Amino acid sequence: MQDLVAHTARINDQLARYGVKFGIYKDGTFNERLFPFDAIARVIDAKDWALLEQGLAQRVRALNAFLADIYGPREIIQDGIVPEDFAISSPGYLAPCVGIMPPKGIYSHISGIDLVQARDGSWYVLEDNLRIPSGASYPLISRDICRRCSPETFRNNDIVDNRNYGAMLREVMDNVNRGGINVIFTPGRYNAAYFEHSYLAEQAGAILAEAGDLYVEDERVYYKSFEGDQRVGAIYRRVSDEYMDPTCFLPESVIGIPNLMSAYRAGNVALLNAPGNGAADDKGIYYFVPRMVEYYLDEKPLLHNAPTYLPMFDDDLAYVMDHFEDLVIKDTAEAGGYGVVFAGTLPSEAREDLRDKVRTNPRRWIAQEIIDFCELPVHLAEGDVPRKADLRAFVLTGRETRVWPSGLTRYSREEGNAIVNSSQGGGFKDTWILKS
Numbered sequence: 001m002q003d004l005v006a007h008t009a010r011i012n013d014q015l016a017r018y019g020v021k022f023g024i025y026k027d028g029t030f031n032e033r034l035f036p037f038d039a040i041a042r043v044i045d046a047k048d049w050a051l052l053e054q055g056l057a058q059r060v061r062a063l064n065a066f067l068a069d070i071y072g073p074r075e076i077i078q079d080g081i082v083p084e085d086f087a088i089s090s091p092g093y094l095a096p097c098v099g100i101m102p103p104k105g106i107y108s109h110i111s112g113i114d115l116v117q118a119r120d121g122s123w124y125v126l127e128d129n130l131r132i133p134s135g136a137s138y139p140l141i142s143r144d145i146c147r148r149c150s151p152e153t154f155r156n157n158d159i160v161d162n163r164n165y166g167a168m169l170r171e172v173m174d175n176v177n178r179g180g181i182n183v184i185f186t187p188g189r190y191n192a193a194y195f196e197h198s199y200l201a202e203q204a205g206a207i208l209a210e211a212g213d214l215y216v217e218d219e220r221v222y223y224k225s226f227e228g229d230q231r232v233g234a235i236y237r238r239v240s241d242e243y244m245d246p247t248c249f250l251p252e253s254v255i256g257i258p259n260l261m262s263a264y265r266a267g268n269v270a271l272l273n274a275p276g277n278g279a280a281d282d283k284g285i286y287y288f289v290p291r292m293v294e295y296y297l298d299e300k301p302l303l304h305n306a307p308t309y310l311p312m313f314d315d316d317l318a319y320v321m322d323h324f325e326d327l328v329i330k331d332t333a334e335a336g337g338y339g340v341v342f343a344g345t346l347p348s349e350a351r352e353d354l355r356d357k358v359r360t361n362p363r364r365w366i367a368q369e370i371i372d373f374c375e376l377p378v379h380l381a382e383g384d385v386p387r388k389a390d391l392r393a394f395v396l397t398g399r400e401t402r403v404w405p406s407g408l409t410r411y412s413r414e415e416g417n418a419i420v421n422s423s424q425g426g427g428f429k430d431t432w433i434l435k436s
Contacts, residue, residue, distance in 0.1 A: 001039075001040060001041065001153065001157075003150045003152060003153055004039045004041075004146055004149070004150045004153045005039045005040060005379050006150075007039065007146075007149040007150055008037075008038070008039045008379060010149055011037060011039060011142070011145050011146060011149055012034070012036065012037050014145045014149075015034070015035070015037055015141070015142065015145060016034055018141060018145075018195075019195050020034070020035055020037075020137075020138065020141060020142075020195055021033060021034055021035060021195055035138060035427065035428060036413065036427035036428070037138075037142050037427065037428060037429070038378045038379055038411065038427055038428070038429045039146065039379060039429075039430075040376070040377050040378065040379050040384070040429065041409075041429055041430040041431065041432045042376055042389065042391065042409040042429050042430070042431045042432065043432045043434065044431065044432065044433050044434065045434050046433070046434050046435060046436050048121075048123075049405070049433045049434075051123075051302065052115075052123060052303070052393065052403070053403045054302050055123075055301070055302035055303035056113055056303065056393050056395050056403050057395060057401045057402070057403055058293060058297065058299060058301070058302055058303075059113065059125065059128070059289065059293065059301070059303060059395075060108060060111045060113070060395045060397060060401055061296075061297060061397075061401055062289065062292040062293040062295075062296050062297055063107075063108060063111070063128060063130060063280045063281075063289065063292065064105075064106060064107050064108055064397065065292070065296035065297070066280050066292050066296065067107035067108065067130075067274070067276070067277060067279065067280050068101070068105055068107065069296075070087055070088075070093070070279055070280070071097050071098050071099065071100065071276060071279075072099070072101070076292070076295060076296075079295070081288065081291050081292075081295050082285070082288050082291075086284065086285075086312065086363070087279065087285070089363060090278065090279050090282040090284065090285060091278065091282070091332075091333065092131070092241075092276070092277070092278015092279045092280075092281065092282050093276065093278065093279040093282075094241060094249075094275060094276040094278070094279070096248055096249075096261065096275075096276075097274070097275055097276035100264065100265055102176070102264075102270065102271065102274045103176040103178060103267065103270045104175065104176055106175075106176060106274075106397050106398075107130070107273065107274040107276075107277055107280075108130040108273050108274070108277055108280070108397060109172050109173075109176070109236075109272040109273055109274075109396065109397050109398070110133060110136075110169070110172070110236070110272060110273060110394065110395075110396055110397075111128065111129065111130050111133065111273075111394070111395040111396075111397070112129035112130075112133025112134070112135060112136075112392050112393070112394055112395075113125060113127075113128055113129070113392070113393050113395060114126045114127040114128075114129065114390055114391070114392050115303070115390065115391050115392075115393060116371060116373035116374070116389075116390045116391070117373060117374045117391075118371055118372065118373055118374070119372055119373070119374060122304070123303060123304075124303075124304055124305065124306045124371055124373075125286075125289075125303050125304070125305055125306070126306055126390065127281070127283070127286065128280065128281045128286060128289065129281055129392075130273060130277040130278075130280050130281040131240070131241065131273060131277050131278050131281060132237070132238050132239075132240065132273065133392070133394070134192075134193040134196055134238075135196070135392050135394075135408035135410075135428075136165055136196070136200070136394050136404065136408065137195065137196040137199045137200055137203075138196075138408055138428050139162065139406050139407065139408050139409075139428070139429075139430050139431055140162065140163075140165050140166075140199075140203070140406070141199060142428075142430050143162055143163075143406070143430050144163070146430065157432070157434075158434060158435045158436060159432045159433065159434060159435070160405040160406075160432075160433040160434070160435055161405075162404065162405060162406035162433075164404075165203065165394075165404055165406070166200070166202075166203025166204045166205070167204075168396050168398075168402065168404060169200060169203070169204040169236070169396065170182070170204040170205055170206070171396075171398050171399070172272065172396050172397065172398035173204065173206065173234040173236060173270075173272060174234075174398075175398035175399055176234055176270035176272070176398075177233035177234040177270060178233045178234065178267065178268055178269050178270055179231060179233045179268075180221075180230065180231035180232045180233030180234075180269075181206075181207055181223060181230050181231070181232055181233065182204065182205070182206040182207070182232075182233065182234045182235075182236070183206060183207045183208075183209050183214070183223060183232050183234070183235045183236070184197055184200060184201040184204070184206045184207070184208050184209070184235075184236045184238065185209055185210075185211075185214070185235045185236065185237040185238060185239055185257075186198075186208060186209070186210055186238050186239070187210070187211075187238065187239045187243070187255040188210050188255065191238070193238065196238075197238050200236075204236075206236065207223060209223055210255070211239075211254070211255050211256055211257055212224075214232065214257050214260075215257070215258075216257060216258065216259040216260060216262065216263050219259075219262050219263045219266040219268050220232075220263055220268045220269070221235065221257070221260065221263050221268070221269045232269060233269065233270065234269065234270040234272065235269060235270065235271050235272065236272045237271055237272065237273075239255060239256065241275045241276065241278065243255050243256050244256045244257065244260055244261070244275060245257060245258065245259065245260040245261045246258055247259050247261070247262075248260075248261040248262075249261075261275070282332055283330055283331075283332040283366050284310060284312075284332050284363065284366055286305065286308065286366070287305070287308050287310050287366065289301075289305065290304070290305060306368045306369060306371050307368060307369040308366055308367070308368045308369075309327075309366065309367045309368070310362075310366060311358050311359070311362035311365055311366075311367065312362040312363050316367075317358075317359070317362060320358065320367045321355065321359070324343050324351070324355055324367075325343050325344040325351070326343075326344060326369075326370065327343055327367040327368060327369065327370070328340060328341070328342055328343070328367065328368045328369075328370055329341045329343050329354060329358065329365060329366075329367050330365065330366050330367070330368065331364060331365060332363075332364055332365065332366060333364060340419060341354060342370070342418070343355075373388065373389075373390070373418075374388075374389065375387055375388055375389065376389040376409070376411060376429070378411055378413075378427070378429075385415070387411045387412050387413065387414075387415070388411065388412045388416075388417065388418045389409055389410065389411040389412070389429070390409070390410055391407050391408070391409050391410075391431065392407055392408040392409075392410065393407045394406075394407065394408075405433045406430075406431050406433065407431040408428055408431070409428060409429040409430070409431045410426045410427070410428050410429075411426060411427055411428070411429060412426050413426060413427055
């Protein structure tokens with residue numbers, strides 16, 4: 001791997017030339033910056049990966065079953081596993097989606113599951129991302145560039161090839177396509193993940209389209225083309241739920257497709273991922289996922305959550321208040337690493353203010369035990385240094401549920417910082433899965 005590390009500057013230069021950037025809005029301003037790449041790959045052996053594969057596929061199957069249930073018969077609520085007021089009060093729960101069964105009953109076609117590995121080797125799921133999880137393009141293109149910069153590295157290491165992601169994505173889209181072309185629907189150039197939208201469209205052989213390129217007529221979606229308008233059968237949408245259709249959600253949206261939901265409701269187009277998936281990746285609903293595995297699949301969960309407490313339950317609230325300084329407090333309304341607070345690091349006044357907020361509005365918060373998760377070596381100017389890192393694994397559901405044999409390893413660029421999100425200044429690594 002040292003030969004690859006020697007090419008770090010060249011690799012990052014190539015990534016910059018390809019436009020591998022991550023954009024964020026801050027203080028009303030759009031800023032675009034490079035997503036720093038570290039050439040020391042995370043390595044996962046075949047035995048560990050086999051367990052992760054099984055556990056991730058199991059988890060996503062249970063989450064898909066929950067979504068079908070919560071927008072349908074709600075048996076999990078009737079049986080007292082998930083409280084009704086808790087489930088439907090989630091900001092990700094969308095009433096217009098009740099009663100809509102997506103093509104082939106699949107809600108989460110592309111799932112991004114965030115995990116960390118504790119120092120004892122155990123893996124813990126930190127978060128489920130079932131709406132528009134991003135990040136697959138980064139290890140995909142970085143591996144391609146690394147292979148060109150140091151082909152001997154990949155000849156000398158027995159690594160599972162990750163170049164099949166585009167084919168996997170296309171298979172997932174083809175599986176639910178209602179008759180027509182496949183489209184990746186982007187909000188446009190100023191979206192934080194625009195590079196990914198265009199790159200994945202190329203990899204999957206799909207059309208990259210913005211709202212102005214698409215329209216609905218007679219409850220069918222069409223793509224405007226110089227060669228004649230084309231029927232659209234599947235849309236991998238990278239637009240948030242509330243902006244997708246101004247006639248159904250936010251009327252002020254200028255990046256949505258009017259009447260898209262009517263075409264979807266009529267069964268004439270597949271939407272990947274299904275609108276309303278936020279009902280299952282709410283940080284509070286996360287608490288119940290191990291119970292979902294047992295309830296829907298009649299199996300024991302293979303992967304564990306971080307120990308989590310819901311302050312809306314009296315016993316959990318009492319525990320959280322008694323151990324406040326030792327816990328991570330997460331705002332369920334936030335994402336991208338925002339709203340995550342290590343309570344013990346706060347000044348006393350700020351800590352008491354947060355404690356009052358949790359006590360006053362317990363549904364908005366969860367609390368978790370701090371997991372001392374692994375650090376990985378990162379190559380910086382001063383040498384190789386340890387940094388906290390997580391893993392986003394990608395699980396694709398088509399004819400079957402499959403885990404991509406790769407993943408996005410994100411690391412913190414600051415010593416001691418456990419927030420690794422790109423929106424918080426983190427970098428990324430490739431993830432090598434060993435064949436044996």
